Amino acid sequence: MRHHPSTQYFMSRRDLIRSGILFSLGLPFFRLNESLGATLAHAPKQRATSVIEIWMWGGPSHLDTFDPKPEAGAEFCGPYSEAIKTNVDGIRINSRLPLLAKQADKYSLIRSMTHGINAHETATYRVQTGRESGGAHVYPSIGAVVSKLTGYEAGYQGLLPPYIALTSTHGRFSEEGFLGPSFKPFATGGDPNAQRFMVEGIISRSISDQRQTKRRQLLQNLDTLGKTHGDHPLFREFDTSTSNAYDMILGEAREVFDLSQEKDELRDRYGRHSFGQSCLMARRLVENGVKYVTLNAKGWDTHKMHFTTMEQKMPQMDQGIASLLQDLDERGMLDSTIVWVCGEFGRTPKVQWKEPWKGGRGHFGRCFSALVAGGGFKAGQVVGASNSTGEEVADRPVYPEDLIGSIYDRLGIAPTGRMPNNLGLDIPLTPKSKGPGILSEIM
Numbered sequence: 510m511r512h513h514p515s516t517q518y519f520m521s522r523r524d525l526i527r528s529g530i531l532f533s534l535g536l537p538f539f540r541l542n543e544s545l546g547a548t549l550a551h552a553p554k555q556r557a558t559s560v561i562e563i564w565m566w567g568g569p570s571h572l573d574t575f576d577p578k579p580e581a582g583a584e585f586c587g588p589y590s591e592a593i594k595t596n597v598d599g600i601r602i603n604s605r606l607p608l609l610a611k612q613a614d615k616y617s618l619i620r621s622m623t624h625g626i627n628a629h630e631t632a633t634y635r636v637q638t639g640r641e642s643g644g645a646h647v648y649p650s651i652g653a654v655v656s657k658l659t660g661y662e663a664g665y666q667g668l669l670p671p672y673i674a675l676t677s678t679h680g681r682f683s684e685e686g687f688l689g690p691s692f693k694p695f696a697t698g699g700d701p702n703a704q705r706f707m708v709e710g711i712i713s714r715s716i717s718d719q720r721q722t723k724r725r726q727l728l729q730n731l732d733t734l735g736k737t738h739g740d741h742p743l744f745r746e747f748d749t750s751t752s753n754a755y756d757m758i759l760g761e762a763r764e765v766f767d768l769s770q771e772k773d774e775l776r777d778r779y780g781r782h783s784f785g786q787s788c789l790m791a792r793r794l795v796e797n798g799v800k801y802v803t804l805n806a807k808g809w810d811t812h813k814m815h816f817t818t819m820e821q822k823m824p825q826m827d828q829g830i831a832s833l834l835q836d837l838d839e840r841g842m843l844d845s846t847i848v849w850v851c852g853e854f855g856r857t858p859k860v861q862w863k864e865p866w867k868g869g870r871g872h873f874g875r876c877f878s879a880l881v882a883g884g885g886f887k888a889g890q891v892v893g894a895s896n897s898t899g900e901e902v903a904d905r906p907v908y909p910e911d912l913i914g915s916i917y918d919r920l921g922i923a924p925t926g927r928m929p930n931n932l933g934l935d936i937p938l939t940p941k942s943k944g945p946g947i948l949s950e951i952m
Contacts, residue, residue: 557884557919558845559795560655562803563788563830564679565852567629567810570870571878572858572899573819574826576620577603581898587816587860587868597889605823608831614889615834615843616882617951621893621902622851624909627872629810632853633681639910639939646934649686650679651913652801654938656692657929658922659800667798668762670695674803675787675794681853687932694803697766701786706766765797766790775836780828788829792836795846809852812869815860834882847884847919849912852877858899876902879912884919887951906944914939915948 572578577592578585592601595613602610602618609616626632631642637650649657652672660671674694678684685693697708768776768786771793779785784806791802806826811818830850837843855877856870876895882888893905914924917938924947928936 556844556921557847558659559799560652560801560847560849560884560916560920561791561795561833562652562801563791563848563850564803564805565809565826565850566679566805566807568632568852568854568856568872568877569809570811570815570819570856571620571876571895572856573603573815573823574606575602575618575878575880576895576899577601578858578897578899581858584860585858585898589816600889600891603823605819606827608827612831612834615838616848616880616888617886617890617892619879619881619892619907619912619948620895621905621907622855622877622879622909622912623902623906624854624874626874627854629853629872630681632872632874633679636851636853636909637679637682637684638686639908639913646932647683647686649688649692650682650684651916652694652803653685653688653692654917654928655801655920655922656694657688659920660692665798665800667800669765669794669797669799671800672803673697673794673799673801674805675790676700677805679803679805687930687934689931694801700783701768701790702781702783706768706786706790708763708766765793768793778828779832779836780825782825782829784825785829785832788833789836792833792840792842796840796842811856812861812866812871814867815856815870816868830880837883843883845884847886847916848882849879849916850881851879851912855899876900879907881912881915881948881951884916885952886915886919886948890951892948892950905950907948908942908944910939911942911944911947914942914946915952918947918952 572581572586573589577589579590579592583590589603589605591604593604593607593610594601595610597613600613600618602613624632624635626635634640634642634648637652638648639651640648652674656672659665665671672692672694674696676697676699678694678696683693685691699706699708764770768789771789776786776789779789784804787804787806791804794802808818808822830848834843834848837846837848854872854874857873858870861869861871876899893907894903895901896903917924922938924939926938928934928938930936
């Protein structure tokens with residue numbers, strides 16, 4: 510049974526004995542607790558096995574991506590005065606997304622996401638957990654919950670941790686929440702577009718495999734405490750975790766991160782930029798059994814010179830996401846892999862042309878968009894609608910808990926089940942929705 514490899518595992522044996530708390534180290538136990546079993550026992554038929562979350566860090570404009578409003582005029586759409594047809598009748602998206610327009614039969618759009626929060630931290634928490642901020646407890650993100658319910662405690666034996674972040678964590682709150690450090694995502698660091706993608710903190714550019722092996726042998730030779738008490742259960746756990754961590758450095762798991770194994774033409778299709786190669790890496794991770802991958806794509810907090818930034822960001826977004834959907838579909842993986850694309854909020858529909866913004870867009874949590882694909886979700890659909898300027902939800906509000914609960918359902922996790930925890934809390938996985946609830950239109 511493999512453990513979550515983490516730099517935390519390189520504590521000394523004496524530190525491990527002194528602490529005596531394996532859970533705080535991220536070393537999971539493998540007995541299903543009662544609430545976990547009940548949550549899975551009442552689940553619907555499982556359709557998906559993995560999730561790729563593409564988090565548009567900072568909040569993308571819904572008008573400039575999935576909910577264009579060219580008829581509203583330049584005051585709202587700026588230079589994007591044209592929306593293009595997709596390969597699904599009746600669905601139009603921004604003209605700067607021509608590749609995604611050809612893949613609309615593989616995804617559905619939600620145009621009525623809402624929560625009304627305009628601050629990064631609290632909006633991120635709201636969308637990632639489905640909970641309001643400010644309570645007595647910090648709730649775990651959807652990724653941490655999926656890791657809890659489908660990861661090691663549920664028998665996961667993959668080469669890699671069940672929950673991985675490319676290439677950094679969200680940074681706005683602690684994703685693991687009250688579930689504890691065992692369920693924090695393994696953040697790779699590095700840049701997948703580099704000539705050789707190195708996982709920071711695990712693989713060093715300056716240390717060869719041979720030198721790593723010699724260092725390990727030296728540590729073993731110096732480990733007199735381990736030689737004396739090696740049969741102690743804590744030492745056995747430590748040795749297993751250390752061995753698995755070295756597998757990440759020297760073993761088969763490392764090969765998953767080697768994008769040079771992919772054909773150049775496929776890498777070119779994804780785009781030779783960090784976002785495109787991260788999308789390709791996400792596909793490789795779920796292909797190798799990882800349960801939840803978060804791709805944190807930064808740079809969408811466009812207060813100033815918004816359209817200048819969009820001219821760089823949107824072609825990369827278009828290329829990476831369209832290629833990911835096409836690649837998953839061609840490999841027969843789209844039915845088992847959920848892909849969802851969203852940020853913490855949208856951006857102000859009315860463009861801020863005055864100084865110092867020079868055509869900027871502010872934070873806007875009242876109405877924004879998301880893309881959902883794969884994993885049993887229906888494709889080629891639009892859920893909800895905004896008004897003519899994108900400033901208000903006009904039909905079928907979708908709250909974060911609705912989207913999260915729908916993803917749980919597609920994973921075979923009952924969204925109304927109980928949240929497993931070690932605090933004795935009797936709480937549902939998703940709170941009661943303020944709106945119509947889970948996305949029955951595309952289920």
